[in-house]
Amino acid sequence: MNTLSPFHLAIPVHDLENARNFYKNILELEEGRSSDHWVDFNFFGHQLVIHYKSKTGIENKHNNLVDGKDVPVPHFGIILEWSIWQDLAKKLSDKNIQFVIEPYIRFEGEVGEQATMFFYDPCGNALEFKSFKDSSQIFAK
DSSP: OOOOOOOEEEEEESOHHHHHHIIIIISOOEEEEEOSSEEEEEETTEEEEEEEOOOOSOOOOEEEEETTEEEEESOEEEEOOHHHHHHHHHHHHHTTOOEEEEEEEESTTSTTOEEEEEEEOTTSOEEEEEEESSGGGTTOO
16 A cells, blocks of 8 residues: 555534544544634544534434444544554543444454444544554455
């Protein structure tokens, strides 16, 4: 795999301070620039920006069934090294994160073996954190 360039992702949040607290203190991301309407975070070397957007009364939540679990769509996240993922899963459990899908191992002992977990930020944005036992198998069939 070639060297990856950092991505930029901007997401809406209806409660800027609550979301800022979540990303800064729960996920322990470094905060960058900010204004009254947005905040930059260092999302594992990538630029994540939370932008204030008033909450609408309409929620368009959608799930796809994967391995018998309801995976929220859309979602975003990061692929971490195995030990870092394990440490994060424990840290989030210790912080009483309410998981949509509890940390677990998919395809155990098979090609593409991976650890994954899903949860929402306080504004309803779905996140997935995952790790591959062998990172060379990220795109393996």
